[in-house]
Amino acid sequence: MIVLDAVTKRFPGTPDPAVDSLSLTIHEGEIVVLVGPSGCGKTTTLKMINRLVEPSDGTITVAGRNILDVPSHELRRGIGYVIQQIGLFPHRTIAANIATVPTLLGWSAQVIDDRVEELAELVDLDPSMLRRYPSELSGGQRQRVGVARALAADPPVLLMDEPFGAVDPIVRARLQEELLVLQATLHKTIVLVTHDIDEAILLGDRVAILNIGGHLEQYDEPAEILRDPSNRFVADFLGSDRGIKRLSLISISDIDLDRGPVVGPEASTEEAVTVMNGYSVDWAAIVDGDQLIGWFSTEDLNGVGSVADLEPRAFVTTLDITDSLKEALDSVVSTHTSVAAVLDGDRYLGMVTTDTISEEIVQ
Amino acid sequence: MRSFAQASSTGFRWDWVGNNLDDIWDRTLEHMLLTLIAIGAGLVISLALSLVSLRWRPLYQPVTWVTGVMYTIPSLALFAFLVPITGLTITTAEIGLISYTLLILIRNIVTGIDEVPQDVIESAVGMGYTRRRRFIEIELPLALPVIVTGIRLATVTVIGLVTVTSLIGLGGLGFFILRGLQNFSSPIGTTQIIVGTALSIVLAVVVDLSLAGVERLLTPWKRRKVGV
Numbered sequence: 001m002i003v004l005d006a007v008t009k010r011f012p013g014t015p016d017p018a019v020d021s022l023s024l025t026i027h028e029g030e031i032v033v034l035v036g037p038s039g040c041g042k043t044t045t046l047k048m049i050n051r052l053v054e055p056s057d058g059t060i061t062v063a064g065r066n067i068l069d070v071p072s073h074e075l076r077r078g079i080g081y082v083i084q085q086i087g088l089f090p091h092r093t094i095a096a097n098i099a100t101v102p103t104l105l106g107w108s109a110q111v112i113d114d115r116v117e118e119l120a121e122l123v124d125l126d127p128s129m130l131r132r133y134p135s136e137l138s139g140g141q142r143q144r145v146g147v148a149r150a151l152a153a154d155p156p157v158l159l160m161d162e163p164f165g166a167v168d169p170i171v172r173a174r175l176q177e178e179l180l181v182l183q184a185t186l187h188k189t190i191v192l193v194t195h196d197i198d199e200a201i202l203l204g205d206r207v208a209i210l211n212i213g214g215h216l217e218q219y220d221e222p223a224e225i226l227r228d229p230s231n232r233f234v235a236d237f238l239g240s241d242r243g244i245k246r247l248s249l250i251s252i253s254d255i256d257l258d259r260g261p262v263v264g265p266e267a268s269t270e271e272a273v274t275v276m277n278g279y280s281v282d283w284a285a286i287v288d289g290d291q292l293i294g295w296f297s298t299e300d301l302n303g304v305g306s307v308a309d310l311e312p313r314a315f316v317t318t319l320d321i322t323d324s325l326k327e328a329l330d331s332v333v334s335t336h337t338s339v340a341a342v343l344d345g346d347r348y349l350g351m352v353t354t355d356t357i358s359e360e361i362v363q
Numbered sequence: 364m365r366s367f368a369q370a371s372s373t374g375f376r377w378d379w380v381g382n383n384l385d386d387i388w389d390r391t392l393e394h395m396l397l398t399l400i401a402i403g404a405g406l407v408i409s410l411a412l413s414l415v416s417l418r419w420r421p422l423y424q425p426v427t428w429v430t431g432v433m434y435t436i437p438s439l440a441l442f443a444f445l446v447p448i449t450g451l452t453i454t455t456a457e458i459g460l461i462s463y464t465l466l467i468l469i470r471n472i473v474t475g476i477d478e479v480p481q482d483v484i485e486s487a488v489g490m491g492y493t494r495r496r497r498f499i500e501i502e503l504p505l506a507l508p509v510i511v512t513g514i515r516l517a518t519v520t521v522i523g524l525v526t527v528t529s530l531i532g533l534g535g536l537g538f539f540i541l542r543g544l545q546n547f548s549s550p551i552g553t554t555q556i557i558v559g560t561a562l563s564i565v566l567a568v569v570v571d572l573s574l575a576g577v578e579r580l581l582t583p584w585k586r587r588k589v590g591v
Contacts, residue, residue, distance in 0.1 A: 087486025
């Protein structure tokens with residue numbers, strides 16, 4: 001657990017503090033993202049935790065220990081640190097780079113070698129890369145090495161300063177995904193700084209939105225911040241599309257699903273028309289028990305006695321119960337009926353329509 | 364002019380070279396030794412002054428100012444000034460030679476360290492390097508190419524300057540140049556000047572190339588191709 005208590009940083013020659021009496025608690029095993037416009041003191045705050053910047057006032061404790069009670073170099077060896085430019089040592093091989101902190105801590109060569117191999121596997125880095133120099137790697141590979149190096153001595157805390165800012169969007173998306181996968185098994189306490197609100201929403205268990213001078217405007221789970229921004233500044237920072245952003249954080253399983261216009265496989269034409277009229281649509285789905293068979297339109301009913309006599313059409317897009325509402329929205333708007341069926345494995349659960357989604361946005 | 368024409372018409376005296384091989388070898392060794400001492404001592408002093416300048420930045424300007432003045436003093440005048448104090452000794456020679464290495468070496472050491480990328484320094488500090496370990500293990504190796512460039516430049520300068528110390532009874536290969544000037548009208552004099560000058564140049568080129576080779580050996584990360 002990391003606790004910042006009324007932490008202030010004044011830099012010489014500037015009238016206003018960069019960070020002004022900031023208090024923040026970061027629980028063990030959670031990813032907290034510090035986000036805000038430039039000048040909000042997010043990087044300064046991060047760097048105070050490993051004493052790259054010394055606080056002018058207030059106290060910071062990591063795992064119950066005041067960080068000023070430990071020699072700074074010892075404190076830093078116990079805290080992983082990843083920066084945007086990565087800062088790999090160009091004169092050392094990838095293996096030696098990853099081994100940096102274990103070497104500083106005086107681990108034996110054999111233990112270090114084993115650990116380096118383990119880490120290469122963990123961050124999905126080909127072992128043949130280990131003998132190379134940083135200049136021989138791509139940006140994405142270097143970033144992986146940076147993360148492996150930060151994790152080398154298995155520190156409980158990881159500080160990441162715009163870790164994916166220098167790679168292209170495609171690689172960034174993959175690295176973000178990988179970080180979440182890693183975190184699912186490692187459960188580190190991670191403090192990550194970014195200026196990108198989408199990255200904050202994606203990665204943060206909780207997000208701290210900072211304003212100029214290190215003022216904490218809101219500190220909560222991303223879905224909660226998006227649902228209920230505490231003031232105008234937060235709302236503006238989230239952007240006018242915050243309703244849509246929030247959809248990515250809501251799973252279909254979180255909402256109540258309507259069964260939709262469904263009929264049984266033996267239903268009569270009259271029954272089918274009643275169901276369609278009830279929903280004011282010109283189509284209906286055929287569900288047998290909890291099996292989704294297909295769908296038909298009003299025209300298909302012309303000249304047939306019952307639903308059993310017609311040739312059902314297949315659903316082109318279906319959604320899984322674990323998909324997010326953002327994925328649901330993508331599916332719904334790309335079908336001309338503005339609806340998508342939700343399945344849990346083979347089991348039919350209900351329908352998502354544009355109305356279902358806009359209700360969630362408005363809420 | 365007449366004497367020069369006379370000398371060149373007689374040609375280069377290989378027989379003099381043949382008869383004085385031992386002497387030429389000894390003087391070459393002396394030349395190398397004088398250079399080695401100057402560069403070695405110059406490097407130690409420069410490293411110390413560079414460390415001081417890097418630690419207390421405001422001192423860098425006075426340091427370069429003083430060593431810059433030393434660099435501009437004509438070598439002939441410096442030796443003339445030193446002889447009454449330290450005599451016709453190797454100390455006199457080395458004080459002069461060392462003083463010409465300082466500006467070049469200090470500038471290259473400080474520049475080399477300054478040019479170590481900021482992100483590398485930040486990550487080193489952030490991972491718990493102490494100041495001393497960071498300097499020795501990170502900054503110094505990364506500054507090496509710039510420092511070696513300084514050493515090469517200083518060495519070539521000193522190899523040229525060693526010849527001037529012949530005026531105070533040393534001089535390495537400069538000894539032959541001085542002798543040649545004294546025998547200028549004779550064919551032997553011309554031969555001595557050519558031998559002294561040519562070997563001094565060869566020495567400078569060989570040492571410069573060797574140092575370039577040493578730099579290559581010490582910086583394996585610079586040899587690899589960039590990209591995968």
